Amino acid sequence: MAEQNKHLYYIDELSDYKISDGYPDVRGWDVKDIDNRVIGKVDNLLVNKEAERVVYLDVEVDKSIIDAKYDPYGRPVQTEVREFVNKDGENHIIIPIGLVDLNEDSNYVYTDIIDHRTFSETKRYRKGGNINRAYENQVLGSYQRRRTGSADSRDLDVFKDEIRLREIIREEIRRYHHDIDKDVTYGTLETHDASRPRVDDDVLIEDEIELSQRRSNDEVYDDDNFYKRREFDDKRFKKRTPGL
Incomplete structure (x- = not known):
């Protein structure tokens, strides 16, 4: 290093x-x-x-x-x-x-x-x-x-903070993809321009993994x-x- x-x-x-x-x-x-x-x-x-x-x-x-x-x-x-x-x-x-x-x-x-x-x-x-x-x-x-x-309330708060952080990350990813592809409707079979890929949960999961990996990089934290x-x-x- x-x-x-x-x-x-x-x-x-x-x-x-x-x-x-x-x-x-x-x-x-x-x-x-x-x-x-x-x-x-x-x-x-x-x-x-x-x-x-x-x-x-x-x-x-x-x-x-x-x-x-x-x-x-x-x-x-x-x-x-x-x-x-x-x-x-x-x-x-x-x-x-x-x-x-x-x-x-x-x-x-x-x-x-x-x-x-x-x-x-x-x-x-x-x-x-x-x-x-x-x-x-x-x-x-x-x-x-x-x-x-066996954890006290302070430790449970830390655990809950991590859960909430993951929820925030997923919501930010959804908003990002929604902004770049407003034609996509989550959870429907709406037709759209075939040249623009549909954003689904698999993509969201991949992006979340990428963000998780970035959190481990020295420059991020x-x-x-x-x-x-x-x-x-x-x-x-x-x-x-x-x-x-």
């Missing part, structure tokens, strides 16, 4: 960065899922320079995650396409800082919204690898499949707002003040 497109840096490769007061250094701490099951250990912290803070935990996963042998969520349907399958040596995942909490008495990190299978179905990468925006989006999409039955999402809210990650 070109340096100018790099979003994330490991904290130990930034000589002028250190963990701020009030935030614990959780490197080496176990990470537990919603069922109190260890899914790995914090190996490093990932920093976004523009946000000037840690935004992800870099976690070396437990052997049980690898042994589960689930294909990553988001893998293409075609069996011959294998680029999203976890490969040997890929044993790290990233977790947004806003999806975890701390147990400072026993020195471990935990999440109350993501289960073991979801972690097992998340695309992994090799230790020290560059993290691009496409991978970030894929991981966030995987975690949004967490068990909603390379902006100042990406790390303002609720997944990166680190309020719960700060050290607790005694007596509070």
Whole structure:
């Protein structure tokens, strides 16, 4: 990845960065899922320079995650396409800082919204690898499949926002095609100029897939707002003040 497109840096490769007061250094701490099951250990912290803070935990996963042998969520349907399958040596995942909490008495990190299978179905990468925006989006999409039955209202709002976003995208596509071909009436057998193709749901689905792929490109979400999402809210990650 070109340096100018790099979003994330490991904290130990930034000589002028250190963990701020009030935030614990959780490197080496176990990470537990919603069922109190260890899914790995914090190996490093990932920093976004523009946000000037840690935004992800870099976690070396437990052997049980690898042994589960689930294909990553988001893998293409075609069996011959294998680029999203976890490969040997890929044993790290990233977790947004806003999806975890701390147990400072026993020195471990935990999440109350993501289960073991979801972690097992998340695309992994090799230790020290560059993290691009496409991978970030894929991981966030995987975690949004967490068990909603145990999620609080904040997490359900995130899930509903994604649903609404897809509805907006489809409506915008329909309006776009309606503007360029006003002769088309959806859901009817209206005759029209044969030189102008009819817009149907297959076309809409293809366009939606294209838009979804564009959302994964670095240039689409390379902006100042990406790390303002609720997944990166680190309020719960700060050290607790005694007596509070």
